[in-house]
Structure formats: C-alpha cells, structure tokens
Amino acid sequence: MGGSVFLGQFEQMVMLTLLQLGDDAHAINIRSYLEEQAGHRVTRGALYRTLDRLEDKGHVAWEADEPAPERGGFPKRRFSVTKQGLKALRASHGALHTLSSGLEAELRGP
Amino acid sequence: MSIKRPPRFAESLLRKLLPRGIRGDGVIGDLREEYVRVRTRRAAFTANLLYCANAILISVQYSLPHWRTKKPNPRATSDQHHPWTGSVETLLQDIRIAVRNLLKRPGFTLVVVATFAVGIGGTVAMFSALNSAFLAPLPYDDPNRLVFCTGRNRESTTGFLSAWDLFDYREQNDVFEPLELIRGFDVSVTITGGERPERVTEREISTGLFSMLGVAPLIGRDFVRGEEEVEAGRVVLLSYGFWQRRFGGEPDVVGNTLMIDDRPHTIVGVMPAGLDFLREADIWTAVRRDTGWGSSRGPQNWYAIGRLRDGVSIVQAQEQVNVIGQRLAEEYPETNANRGMHLTVFRERLVRGARPMFLVLAGAVGFVLLVACANLAGLLLARGVTRSGEMAVRSALGASRGRLVRLLLTESVLIAGFGGLLGLFLSHWLLQVLKQLAPASLPGARGFGVDVTALIFAMAVSIAMGLLVGLVPAIRSANANIAGQLSIGRRISDSLSGTRLRGTLVVAQVTLSLVLLIGSGLLMRSFWQLQSVDPGFEAGGVLTAEVALPQGRYSSGVEVSRFFGTLSEQIADRPGVVAAGAISRLPIASGGGDWPVYAEDNPPADQSEGGSAFTRTVTDGYFEAMRIPLLTGRGLGIDDARDAPIVAVVDEAWVDRFLPGEDPVGRNLVLGNTQRRVIRIVGLVGRVHGFSLSSNPFPTMYFSVNQWPRRTMSLVVRAASEPTSVTSTVRNAVSEIDPNVPVAKIATMTDVISISIAQPRRTTLLLGAFATVALLLATLGLYGVLAFFVNQRTHELGVRVALGAGSASVLRLVMRRGLLLVGIGLLLGIAGAATSTRFLQSMLFGVGSTDALTFVVVSLVLLAAATAACLIPALRAARVDPLTALRAE
Numbered sequence: 001m002g003g004s005v006f007l008g009q010f011e012q013m014v015m016l017t018l019l020q021l022g023d024d025a026h027a028i029n030i031r032s033y034l035e036e037q038a039g040h041r042v043t044r045g046a047l048y049r050t051l052d053r054l055e056d057k058g059h060v061a062w063e064a065d066e067p068a069p070e071r072g073g074f075p076k077r078r079f080s081v082t083k084q085g086l087k088a089l090r091a092s093h094g095a096l097h098t099l100s101s102g103l104e105a106e107l108r109g110p
Numbered sequence: 111m112s113i114k115r116p117p118r119f120a121e122s123l124l125r126k127l128l129p130r131g132i133r134g135d136g137v138i139g140d141l142r143e144e145y146v147r148v149r150t151r152r153a154a155f156t157a158n159l160l161y162c163a164n165a166i167l168i169s170v171q172y173s174l175p176h177w178r179t180k181k182p183n184p185r186a187t188s189d190q191h192h193p194w195t196g197s198v199e200t201l202l203q204d205i206r207i208a209v210r211n212l213l214k215r216p217g218f219t220l221v222v223v224a225t226f227a228v229g230i231g232g233t234v235a236m237f238s239a240l241n242s243a244f245l246a247p248l249p250y251d252d253p254n255r256l257v258f259c260t261g262r263n264r265e266s267t268t269g270f271l272s273a274w275d276l277f278d279y280r281e282q283n284d285v286f287e288p289l290e291l292i293r294g295f296d297v298s299v300t301i302t303g304g305e306r307p308e309r310v311t312e313r314e315i316s317t318g319l320f321s322m323l324g325v326a327p328l329i330g331r332d333f334v335r336g337e338e339e340v341e342a343g344r345v346v347l348l349s350y351g352f353w354q355r356r357f358g359g360e361p362d363v364v365g366n367t368l369m370i371d372d373r374p375h376t377i378v379g380v381m382p383a384g385l386d387f388l389r390e391a392d393i394w395t396a397v398r399r400d401t402g403w404g405s406s407r408g409p410q411n412w413y414a415i416g417r418l419r420d421g422v423s424i425v426q427a428q429e430q431v432n433v434i435g436q437r438l439a440e441e442y443p444e445t446n447a448n449r450g451m452h453l454t455v456f457r458e459r460l461v462r463g464a465r466p467m468f469l470v471l472a473g474a475v476g477f478v479l480l481v482a483c484a485n486l487a488g489l490l491l492a493r494g495v496t497r498s499g500e501m502a503v504r505s506a507l508g509a510s511r512g513r514l515v516r517l518l519l520t521e522s523v524l525i526a527g528f529g530g531l532l533g534l535f536l537s538h539w540l541l542q543v544l545k546q547l548a549p550a551s552l553p554g555a556r557g558f559g560v561d562v563t564a565l566i567f568a569m570a571v572s573i574a575m576g577l578l579v580g581l582v583p584a585i586r587s588a589n590a591n592i593a594g595q596l597s598i599g600r601r602i603s604d605s606l607s608g609t610r611l612r613g614t615l616v617v618a619q620v621t622l623s624l625v626l627l628i629g630s631g632l633l634m635r636s637f638w639q640l641q642s643v644d645p646g647f648e649a650g651g652v653l654t655a656e657v658a659l660p661q662g663r664y665s666s667g668v669e670v671s672r673f674f675g676t677l678s679e680q681i682a683d684r685p686g687v688v689a690a691g692a693i694s695r696l697p698i699a700s701g702g703g704d705w706p707v708y709a710e711d712n713p714p715a716d717q718s719e720g721g722s723a724f725t726r727t728v729t730d731g732y733f734e735a736m737r738i739p740l741l742t743g744r745g746l747g748i749d750d751a752r753d754a755p756i757v758a759v760v761d762e763a764w765v766d767r768f769l770p771g772e773d774p775v776g777r778n779l780v781l782g783n784t785q786r787r788v789i790r791i792v793g794l795v796g797r798v799h800g801f802s803l804s805s806n807p808f809p810t811m812y813f814s815v816n817q818w819p820r821r822t823m824s825l826v827v828r829a830a831s832e833p834t835s836v837t838s839t840v841r842n843a844v845s846e847i848d849p850n851v852p853v854a855k856i857a858t859m860t861d862v863i864s865i866s867i868a869q870p871r872r873t874t875l876l877l878g879a880f881a882t883v884a885l886l887l888a889t890l891g892l893y894g895v896l897a898f899f900v901n902q903r904t905h906e907l908g909v910r911v912a913l914g915a916g917s918a919s920v921l922r923l924v925m926r927r928g929l930l931l932v933g934i935g936l937l938l939g940i941a942g943a944a945t946s947t948r949f950l951q952s953m954l955f956g957v958g959s960t961d962a963l964t965f966v967v968v969s970l971v972l973l974a975a976a977t978a979a980c981l982i983p984a985l986r987a988a989r990v991d992p993l994t995a996l997r998a999e
Contacts, residue, residue, distance in 0.1 A: 018361070026140075027136065027137075027140045027834050028140050028143060028144060042142075043167065043171055043172070043583065044137075044164065044168050045167060045168050045171020046171060048133075048137055049171070050167075052133060064132065065719070067139060067144065069113055070114075070142065070143055070146040071139040071142050071143050072113070072139070072142050074135050074136070074138050074139025074142060075132055075135050075136050075139055076136065076139055076140075076143075077132065077136045082782075
C-alpha cells in the first residue's frame with residue numbers, strides 16, 4: 001500500500017467526517033455520521049479497517065479518552081486528522097476540483 | 111442500576127480474533143457501548159442476538175485482511191505444507207472461500223440455512239423449555255426435600271384432605287420440619303372500599319407456608335402461627351401484581367384494612383413479584399381453624415406441602431403418615447375410614463400434568479431434527495458430486511486432501527452457524543407458543559426464553575450438526591479422483607455407494623416423517639372427536655357472566671335468593687333475551703362442589719364406599735336457557751320456596767350411578783356423610799359434561815336458589831341473536847338492582863368451551879406444524895435425489911430414447927426408482943408409528959393409538975406428496991431429447 005499519494009473515496013469520506021466531528025470523532029459517531037450524512041451503509045469492519053490503514057499511512061492519529069463505565073474499562077479512541085493527512089486530503093480534493101472544472105453542468109445533473 | 115454486559119462467550123471470541131492491543135480493545139469497547147444503548151431500547155434477547163451477529167461480522171470483515179496485512183505470510187498462496195495445523199489464518203481463509211462459495215449459489219444456501227434453522231430452532235426451544243421446567247432448580251429453599259401431600263382413598267391418591275385431618279397430621283408427625291396447608295381451589299372474592307368493587311382470586315394457606323418455601327415478603331411481614339386461631343384478627347398478604355394494580359405500589363399499605371367480601375382484613379405484607387407458586391393468586395389469606403373452609407373434618411378441600419426433616423426419606427415419612435392416618439380412621443370412622451395421606455416428591459407433582467405433552471413434543475422436535483439432518487446430508491452429498499470438478503482443480507493446484515475436507519467442513523459449519531442464528535429467532539417464537547401450552551403450575555413456565563445456556567446449546571448443536579452432516583460428503587468429495595474428473599470434462603459421475611447412501615437418507619426421511627404425520631393425525635382426529643362431543647346443552651347463543659354478592663351486605667340466604675331470582679326474571683323479560691337463568695358453577699368452566707350421596711333405596715354396602723355427585727344451585731330459568739331437556743317430572747320453580755321441603759332434580763348420569771335403570775322421580779336421595787339429609791327427587795334432566803368435554807358426564811344434582819342459596823352464581827342468558835348483543839342488558843340489570851355488585855367473566859358459552867380445549871388444540875397445531883415441516887423436508891429430499899438422478903443420467907436416458915425407448919418407459923424408470931424408496935420408507939414408518947404412538951395414548955380422546963383409518967389416510971397423504979415429488983423429475987426425464995443429451999457430451 002503506502003506509496004499512493006491520492007486517497008480512496010471512502011478514505012476521504014472518513015477523514016472529512018473526522019474534521020466535521022472534531023472532538024466527538026469516536027468510531028461509533030463516525031459511523032453514524034457517515035450513514036446519516038452520506039446516506040451510505042457503513043459496515044463496522046470496513047470503517048475500523050480504513051481507520052487503521054489511515055493511521056498506518058500517518059494521515060490519522062488518535063488519543064485515548066477516559067473510558068465510560070458502560071465500556072467495561074475498554075479504551076475509547078478519539079481520532080483526528082494529522083497535518084500530513086490534511087495535506088493528502090487537500091491534494092486529493094484539489095485534483096478532483098481540477099479534473100471537474102468545466103464539467104459543472106454535467107455533474108450537477110438535469 | 112448495574113451495567114449490562116454483552117454475552118461473555120461472544121466477547122471472549124472477539125478478544126481471540128481481534129488484534130491485541132488498543133486497536134482490538136477499542137473495537138470491543140465500541141461494541142459494548144453500542145450494546146448498552148441497544149439494551150435500553152430493545153429486549154435483552156434481541157440485543158444479545160445483535161451483538162453476536164455484529165461480533166461475527168466484525169471478526170470476518172475486520173480481522174481477515176488484518177491478519178494478512180499485519181502478519182505477511184509467505185505461505186499464504188500455497189498451504190500444502192500445513193494441512194491440519196490449527197492456524198487461525200487458514201481457518202479464516204477457509205471461511206472467506208466458503209462465504210464466497212455460498213453467496214455464489216444463493217438458492218441452495220437459502221434452502222440449507224432454512225433447513226438448519228428449523229432443526230436447530232426446534233431443538234433449542236425444546237431444550238430451553240425442558241431445562242427450565244424439568245431440570246433447573248426450583249426457586250425455593252432446598253426444594254428437593256419438599257413433598258406434596260394429597261388425600262388417598264381406595265380409588266385414588268390425588269384427592270384432597272380435610273383441614274382438621276391436616277392439622278392432626280401436622281401436630282402428630284416428627285418427619286416434617288413444618289407441614290403447611292393450601293386450599294385445593296381458589297375462590298373469587300370481592301374487594302370493596304375503593305372506587306369500584308373488584309373481583310380477585312383468593313388463596314387460603316396456613317401461616318408457615320411462605321417461610322417454609324424460603325420466600326420472604328417484599329414489604330411488611332409474613333403470617334404468624336397465632337393468626338390461624340379464631341380470636342386473631344383476619345390478615346391478608348397481597349401479591350405484587352395486585353399491590354401494583356390496586357395501590358399503585360404504595361408502600362404504606364401495610365397495616366391498612368382491605369375489605370374482602372365486606373369483611374375487614376389487615377394487610378400484613380406484600381409478596382415479591384413472580385411468586386407464581388402453583389398458580390397465580392391476587393391475595394393470600396390465613397386459614398382459620400374454627401371458621402370457613404378450615405373448620406371441619408368432613409369436607410375435603412385441602413392439600414399440604416411438607417419439608418422432610420434432615421435424614422428422613424420420603425418412604426419413612428410415608429410410613430409414619432400411614433400410622434397417623436390409621437389412628438385418625440379409628441378415632442373418626444364416619445369421615446376417615448379408608449382415608450389416608452399420600453406423599454409425592456414436589457417437583458414430580460408440578461411437572462406431572464405437563465410431562466406427556468412435553469415428551470411428545472420433544473420427540474417430535476427430535477424427529478424433525480433427524481429429518482433435517484438426513485435432508486442436509488443428502489443435499490450436501492449431491493452438491494459434493496457436482497463440485498467434484500472444482501475439488502479436482504483445487505487438488506491439482508496443490509491442495510491436500512485434509513485441506514479440502516477442512517474447506518468443505520468449514521462451509522457446512524458456517525451454514526449451520528447462520529442456520530443456528532436464524533434458529534434462535536425461531537426458537538424464541540416457539541417458546542412463546544410453549545409458554546401458552548404449559549400449565550400454570552409448571553415451574554419456570556412463565557420464564558420460558560432463550561437464555562445463555564440455550565445460546566451455548568444452540569452453538570453446540572449448530573457446530574455438531576454442521577460437522578455431522580458435512581463430514582461424510584466432505585470426505586467423499588475430497589477423495590474424488592483428480593485425473594478421472596479432469597479428463598472426463600464436464601460430465602460428472604457418481605459412485606454406486608453414493609447413490610445408495612442418498613437413497614438410504616431418503617428412506618430415513620420418509621420413515622421419520624410418516625411417524626410424525628401419523629402422530630399428528632391421531633391428535634387431529636382426537637381433537638375432532640373432542641370438538642364434536644355433545645356437552646349436554648346448547649352452547650350457541652348463550653352469554654355467561656359471573657355475579658358474586660359480597661358477604662357483608664348479603665348475609666342471609668333470603669337476600670341472596672331474592673337477588674338472583676329477581677335478576678334472572680328481569681333479564682328474561684328484556685328485549686333480545688329468550689331465556690335467562692343462573693347456576694352456582696358453570697358447566698365445563700368449573701368442576702368441584704361434589705358431595706357424598708346415595709339413593710335411599712339403593713344404599714352402598716359399606717358407608718365409606720359411597721359415591722359423590724356435583725351439587726348445583728340454579729334459578730328457575732336455567733334449564734330453559736341452556737336447553738337442557740327435562741326428561742321426566744318437573745323442573746325447579748316458585749313452588750320450591752325457602753320454607754318448603756327441599757327437593758332436587760337429578761340428571762341421567764346420577765341415575766346411572768345411583769339408581770341404575772329406575773325412574774328417580776318421587777324417590778329420595780341421602781346427602782352428606784356426617785349430617786345426613788334426605789331430599790326428594792322431583793325431576794330428571796339430560797346429562798351434562800360438568801367438568802370437561804373429555805371426561806364422562808359426572809352425576810349432578812340441582813337445587814333451587816331459594817332452598818340452597820349461594821352468593822356466587824353464573825348467569826346464563828340465551829339471546830335472540832348474537833349472544834354478545836345482550837352484554838349491556840346484563841350489566842344494566844345487575845347495576846339496577848345493586849350498583850356495588852361487580853359483573854365478571856363475561857363470555858359466550860361457546861368461548862368457555864373453546865377455552866377449555868385450548869391446550870389440546872395448541873398441542874395438535876404444534877405437532878401438526880412439526881409434521882408438516884418434516885413432510886416438506888422429506889418431499890424436498892426425495893425431489894432432490896430424483897432430480898439429481900435424472901441430471902446424472904441424462905446421457906444414459908438419451909441413449910435409451912435414441913435406441914427406441916418410449917417416454918412412458920423412461921417415466922416408469924424414474925418413478926420406479928423414487929417410489930421404491932418411498933415404499934420402503936412407508937413400510938418402516940408404519941412399523942415405527944405402530945410401536946411409538948402408544949406414548950400419545952394419554953393425550954388421545956375417543957381414538958386408539960393404532961387407529962387404522964389414521965394410519966391409512968396419513969400414509970396415502972405422504973404417498974401422494976411423494977408421487978408429486980417424483981413426477982416432476984420423471985417428466986423431465988421423459989422429455990429428454992436424445993440429440994441434446996448426446997450433444998451435451
């Protein structure tokens with residue numbers, strides 16, 4: 001993996017969600033936000049896998065929050081986008097933007 | 111509030127499968143958090159199920175690629191070096207391949223998963239029910255030392271005892287720690303003093319019962335021994351449900367007064383929820399030695415529960431109570447000759463009524479499971495043959511035999527797992543049905559549900575079933591001859607032994623289904639017989655309602671008889687009413703109220719050998735409203751006034767028992783055994799099923815409400831049209847006479863009868879459903895095997911047709927093959943049914959357990975279904991076009 005500069009579509013969606021949620025970016029919230037906002041069914045496995053992959057690439061970092069009692073002492077990770085992640089996101093976004101210029105009418109649809 | 115935990119086994123599975131460290135732990139924590147949220151909205155069962163499903167999905171989706179990326183494995187592409195090493199990686203890889211394979215054939219997968227679900231669901235439901243009813247410990251202190259004490263005479267050991275006898279047993283024994291009394295039936299009483307009068311169920315017990323069982327009141331205190339004496343104030347314990355309903359759970363009720371039938375009772379405590387000891391009751395009152403039900407040695411209305419002292423066996427205890435019984439018989443020969451006390455282990459007694467039904471249903475479920483297994487094994491075997499090409503390719507690419515067997519087994523266990531999950535839902539539903547079927551006294555019946563034990567059981571059954579039905583097909587497929595398979599190309603051949611094995615499986619399915627079908631056929635016939643029993647009255651068009659007069663305001667017999675006399679007359683005069691009357695105990699709905707009696711001209715040789723008959727108080731219009739025919743003499747009427755000599759009307763069953771072959775009118779009967787009363791018989795009416803449709807009509811004597819007034823009577827109102835149309839007429843008539851008298855249990859007489867046979871109806875339906883499922887599976891199995899046979903032989907059939915065989919002879923060839931299997935199965939099934947249906951005997955009514963008609967009809971039904979199943983592939987075979995068949999090569 002690793003070498004690619006651009007992010008996958010789902011990776012971008014996850015990172016955008018992290019930015020939107022800010023301090024609330026815990027896995028459960030990320031998933032429900034994605035499902036609500038993007039209208040996209042997200043399986044837990046896919047989300048965790050993507051978060052791990054983004055972490056391995058250095059795009060995402062996490063901090064452990066104080067675990068609530070109902071979690072039975074299991075840690076709760078709060079995710080955030082790293083500087084490098086932001087750069088990659090901008091690059092992907094910019095590329096998309098460039099590629100889509102002049103196509104606004106088609107992309108907007110009838 | 112304690113924090114809910116997801117199922118432990120699922121979580122520990124996750125811990126094993128997810129990566130160690132914070133990544134895995136974070137996921138487990140997230141799942142826990144979601145679980146807690148779901149639990150606030152959904153039932154524990156649903157939440158647990160969702161959690162398990164999510165755990166499985168996450169393990170598959172998340173950890174599969176994880177292992178691959180985290181622990182790059184050079185052997186991942188070729189696994190021939192470690193066929194049986196228990197590496198998780200290989201297992202996960204197998205799972206992935208299996209999932210992909212299953213998704214490729216959704217139809218096949220669906221059928222197989224559904225079959226597994228039926229087998230596993232039924233088994234888990236029966237396991238849970240049997241476990242909580244027969245195996246799980248009773249919720250009482252040291253329940254194994256509890257014994258049930260019933261009355262014994264020459265005929266039976268299940269009768270009641272008199273309260274005074276029981277007091278003597280209690281005082282004279284030294285084998286019981288305590289011995290406590292319970293009245294044998296519940297009484298409906300009226301609670302007044304609130305906004306409206308309310309009818310509740312009252313049970314009378316001796317004061318030490320709850321402490322003996324180890325059940326402490328939730329608030330307040332238990333009864334104390336002194337409260338059995340007549341000079342003590344009347345006391346009552348409330349059930350949790352009644353406390354919530356009437357007092358809104360107010361803790362201050364203790365010490366308050368509750369008006370029960372207009373008598374003040376002091377509330378001493380509230381019992382905890384879920385105390386469904388024997389049956390539900392709203393309130394418990396303490397037995398009193400010198401008044402009411404507890405005040406005599408003659409009438410037998412009680413049984414008892416005792417706790418054996420340490421080191422005393424039930425046999426020793428029985429010996430001692432026999433000695434006491436002997437002593438009582440000598441002391442009170444009038445009442446106690448040939449009477450004694452019989453001891454039974456407590457749990458035995460609780461499950462007695464339910465055992466035959468549960469064992470039959472458990473047997474049926476076992477059969478369905480076996481049929482499902484045979485079906486699945488057949489399907490997987492056939493599937494294995496069609497996949498032999500794939501296996502050959504895998505094997506040629508380097509997969510070892512062990513690895514192939516493992517792959518196939520993983521597939522079947524995986525399907526079994528999904529089937530098991532689906533089966534859990536099914537069992538949850540089935541348990542709701544079983545709950546309805548179980549008698550209220552059955553321990554744990556109301557708590558029937560899928561618990562952790564059941565979940566573990568379901569998992570174990572699923573895995574075992576998956577391995578069982580998958581093993582032979584897997585080994586066979588893996589053994590496929592590579593060179594042969596690859597060179598033959600697309601044509602797939604099957605061995606002779608494989609054909610034989612599948613044939614045997616079909617025979618087994620037909621056999622087992624036939625046994626089940628015959629069993630359910632017998633139950634259906636028995637139910638049909640039961641339904642067509644003539645109850646002795648015309649139930650259609652009759653509305654019934656119970657009216658109970660509070661004792662305080664209606665203390666004299668005159669007031670009671672005037673109330674019911676006026677009420678019946680007034681209702682009968684209203685528009686829409688054809689006739690109206692009342693009876694002290696409604697037939698079918700309640701038995702009991704029997705008194706010792708004999709005909710004066712036909713006294714029994716031995717006083718203790720006398721029989722008994724139901725006593726019933728009726729108003730004038732009762733016989734007319736119920737359309738019970740008056741055969742000779744007269745009915746009861748105005749002439750039978752309070753001060754006139756008491757007279758009785760008897761029924762045919764009474765005459766058969768006490769004056770066989772004679773006209774009873776003008777003769778005398780002798781009622782009671784201590785204080786005998788001679789009563790003249792003035793009329794004879796038709797026999798009535800007083801107790802239930804399935805038991806023979808019991809001898810019955812009717813008395814006029816004027817001469818034998820009773821405070822609780824059931825109205826019977828015959829309406830001109832729909833019986834429910836007179837509901838408000840009845841309510842209004844009662845409240846016009848006295849607005850403080852409650853009208854309860856309003857129902858049509860048809861419903862009363864229907865409710866009385868609800869249990870046999872449900873048992874019949876349930877067994878019928880199991881049998882239908884088995885029939886469906888067997889038919890499917892048969893179809894599958896024949897379709898497969900035709901598929902395999904297309905080439906051969908084509909050659910036959912090309913050589914001149916007509917389509918009829920091809921049809922015959924295939925049909926012969928199918929019907930041979932069915933024939934063997936039918937013969938074995940009939941033999942099996944003939945030996946096993948006797949277990950149904952106790953549940954059958956009016957039909958023998960080897961009823962020839964049922965056997966024949968059911969066999970024909972199965973034969974018809976089987977023929978249809980054979981016909982489809984046979985017709986396809988008959989239409990084989992030789993050109994196409996041969997070109998297929």
